[in-house]
Amino acid sequence: MxxxxxxxxxxxxxxxxxxxxxxxxxxxxxxxxxxxxxxxxxxxxxxxxxxxxxxxxxxxxxxxxxxxxxxxxxxxxxxxxxxxxxxxxxxxxxxxxxxxxxxxxxxxxxxxxxxxxxxxxxxxxxxxxxxxxxxxxxxxxxxxxxxxxxxxxxxxxxxxxxxxxxxxxxxxxxxxxxxxxxxxxxxxxxxxxxxxxxxxxxxxxxxxxxxxxxxxxxxxxxxxxxxxxxxxxxxxxxxxxxxxxxxxxxGAAAIYGKIAGHASTFDPRPGSDRPAGLARAIRLALREAQVNPEAVDVVFADAFGVSALDRAEAEALAEVFGPSAVPVTAPKTMTGRLYAGGSALDTATALLSIRDSVIPPTVGTGVVAPGLAIDLVLQQPREARVDTALVLARGAGGFNSALIVQRHG
CATH class of the missing domain: 3.40.47.10 (Thiolase/Chalcone synthase)
Structure with a gap:
């Protein structure tokens, strides 16, 4: 086969x-x-x-x-x-x-x-x-x-x-x-x-x-x-x-990486007792990529900047990976949220992170809010081999999307 x-x-x-x-x-x-x-x-x-x-x-x-x-x-x-x-x-x-x-x-x-x-x-x-x-x-x-x-x-x-x-x-x-x-x-x-x-x-x-x-x-x-x-x-x-x-x-001169897995989900209406869909999107993307959670080297966060939504994202990451178990970064703090352009830019940045074995920083954020079990890469880049990156994005109205990109070869 x-x-x-x-x-x-x-x-x-x-x-x-x-x-x-x-x-x-x-x-x-x-x-x-x-x-x-x-x-x-x-x-x-x-x-x-x-x-x-x-x-x-x-x-x-x-x-x-x-x-x-x-x-x-x-x-x-x-x-x-x-x-x-x-x-x-x-x-x-x-x-x-x-x-x-x-x-x-x-x-x-x-x-x-x-x-x-x-x-x-x-x-x-x-x-x-x-x-x-x-x-x-x-x-x-x-x-x-x-x-x-x-x-x-x-x-x-x-x-x-x-x-x-x-x-x-x-x-x-x-x-x-x-x-x-x-x-x-x-x-x-x-x-x-x-x-x-x-x-x-x-x-x-x-x-x-x-x-x-x-x-x-x-x-x-x-x-x-x-x-x-x-x-x-x-x-x-x-x-x-x-x-x-x-x-x-x-004979392509360079291959930045491969698109290995993806999933999209939709959140329930406000006030529903059903769970938000971000964690499920992550699990489904990992399943399609045939990647275990411990193999993910970095998460490029959606990073909404709203306390309740940031907490929901941190909890979804802790649910899938464990508390503070994977480095997380949000380089969009240097650009603002670009909407549809933001997740595309995050994907490009994740591929460059794989190419150069470095995790870019989250700037501006100084003191992580209490109770957020998240290993946020702050202020300075972090040198680390990156073979697998997870990129997350949430859209207004309840859209969730998770994409796995990996080193080629």
Whole structure:
């Protein structure tokens, strides 16, 4: 009986608040460099939330054709550039491959918020004749998948997954399953968001989970005794994923790791006596990967930054692994929660952690809240061989997702 074909990651592209490009972002993450600051792209003083993880150093005109700029939101510009970089990193040239074996699977929960705001302002401020025809799709949460597939002639299975923060993991897992089945030979997968604009911020505030502290150093402290919400962010990551046999046959320059297991669950309605679904998602992902809990070397936490939700995550980890039994990190404290982009970025960071045998730190958090049995990697990177990493994400409304990535070979 032949072993099932693995789905391996051969390329990474990142756009994040603390770094543009994979190596720049990774270096900043290991150095504890935060991209969270007072919002600067508009005046936030009249809003209760004043801090965010903005992508400020990205110049779309330096990375994309001029014709694409007026038809794309910042979110899509980030995604297109990251897709280019992931393909280049993998050494893949789509024009040389079977176009129907190439797919694009991305995640987004917000869509092109800033583009939509701009065109709506034209509608009510000037008139419908000034609204861009590109408004018909630039705002749509599936637009990244569409634009990437068009740009690279990738005509195989393409889709978008919408499960908020969990979406980036769900998209990667779906891509891996299509590769294992032989539906695709190569896929680009990941997630991006860019909704730090007045309309986007107003849409996020009603959930009641955003931190209103104006000090960017105190605004996102997951698992901390002073945790009081999270910081919104923008950016994300794209992964080039291939069938292992295809990657080896073409002599891929590098294999960052393999997508070994995944599971998603849904929490019961509030007030139900049924348990939350995160621990079950972890167990199911471990089962699919055929990995025992003690083999997991690090957990990239969802790290909501809300005391009750942080406690629930810590309890789920203790339930599966034992109290403080596995190192846990939350490098998103340097970017904010990027929603669908956040879990994709965490997956990329986990693969880099495997490559370099180092666990990145959780910055900001100083004193872990009493009663949380969690081995949180704080302030400084921790040198450790990482063969198996677990990435967790929870989306608003009850989504849970767990993804296992492992060293190849």
């Amino acid at each position: 032949t072993a099932p074909v693995s789905a391996v990651v051969t390329g990474i592209g990142i756009v994040a608040p603390n770094g543009i490009g994979t190596e720049e972002c990774w270096a900043a993450t290991l150095a504890g460099k935060s991209g969270i600051d007072v919002i600067s792209r508009f005046d936030p003083q009249s809003y209760p939330v004043k801090t965010g993880g903005e992508v400020l150093a990205f110049d779309a005109s330096a990375h994309l054709p001029k014709r694409l700029l007026p038809q794309t939101d910042r979110m899509t510009q980030h995604a297109l550039a990251a897709a280019d970089w992931a393909l280049k990193d993998a050494g893949l040239v789509p024009e040389e491959l079977d176009e129907f074996g190439l797919g694009v699977l991305t995640a987004s929960g917000s869509g092109g918020f800033e583009f939509g705001q701009r065109e709506l302002q034209k509608l009510w401020g000037i008139g419908p004749e000034r609204v861009s025809a590109y408004q018909s799709f630039a705002w749509f949460y599936a637009v990244n998948t569409g634009q990437i597939s068009i740009r690279h002639g990738m005509r195989g299975h393409s889709s978008v997954l919408v499960s908020e923060q969990a979406g980036g993991l769900d998209a990667a897992a779906h891509a891996a399953r299509l590769l294992r089945k032989g539906t695709l030979s190569t896929a680009l997968t990941g997630g991006f968001e860019a909704s730090i604009c007045p309309w986007g911020l107003v849409a996020q505030i009603p959930n009641g989970f955003l931190n209103e502290d104006a000090d960017p150093h105190r605004a996102y402290l997951p698992f901390d005794v002073d945790a009081a919400g999270y910081v919104p962010g923008e950016g994300g990551a794209i992964l080039a994923v291939e069938r292992e046999d295809t990657a080896l046959e073409r």
